[in-house]
Amino acid sequence: MSHPIIEFSKTPSEHHVQELFEQAKAIQARAYAPYSHFLVGAAILSPSGNIYVGCNVENAAYPVGNCAEASAIAAMIAGGEKEILALVTICDSAEVGTCCGGCRQRVREFAKSDTAIYACGPGGVRAIFTMEQLLPTSFGPDNLVGFVS
Numbered sequence: 362m363s364h365p366i367i368e369f370s371k372t373p374s375e376h377h378v379q380e381l382f383e384q385a386k387a388i389q390a391r392a393y394a395p396y397s398h399f400l401v402g403a404a405i406l407s408p409s410g411n412i413y414v415g416c417n418v419e420n421a422a423y424p425v426g427n428c429a430e431a432s433a434i435a436a437m438i439a440g441g442e443k444e445i446l447a448l449v450t451i452c453d454s455a456e457v458g459t460c461c462g463g464c465r466q467r468v469r470e471f472a473k474s475d476t477a478i479y480a481c482g483p484g485g486v487r488a489i490f491t492m493e494q495l496l497p498t499s500f501g502p503d504n505l506v507g508f509v510s
C-alpha cells in the first residue's frame with residue numbers, strides 16, 4: 362500500500378520535522394502500556410514554534426486509557442496554545458500507523474484541513490497526510506458558529 366507525499370501550503374521545515382520526530386521518539390519510550398506493549402509518542406508543533414509531546418497511558422480499565430495524541434493536546438492546552446501546525450506520531454508497528462479515529466477528531470479540533478500529520482516508525486517518517494485526508498468532510502468548531510456563543 363502506498364501513501365501520498367503531499368505538498369503543503371505551510372510545510373514545517375525539515376529541521377522542525379526532525380525535532381518533532383526526535384521528541385516524539387523520546388516520549389514514546391516513556392509510554393505506559395503494560396497491557397498492549399504498544400508504545401506511542403506524539404509531538405505537536407504550534408505556530409509559536411513550541412513543541413508539545415505526549416505518550417499513551419493505558420489503564421487496567423482499558424477504555425479509560427489515553428492515546429499519545431490526546432496527551433500531547435492536553436500539554437498544548439496546558440501550555441496556553443490552541444493550534445496544531447504539524448503533528449508527528451511514532452509507533453513500532455510493521456505497517457504505517459496513523460491516528461485512531463477518536464484522535465483524528467481530537468486533532469481536528471485544533472488543526473486546519475491542510476495541517477501536516479507525519480506518521481513515523483522507529484527510523485523516521487513513513488507517510489505524510491493532511492488533516493483532510495485522515496478525516497474527510499469532518500465536523501469541527503466552524504460547524505458550530507452561530508449555534509454556540
Ligand SMILES: [Zn+2]
Binds near residue numbers: 460
Ligand atoms: Zn487515538
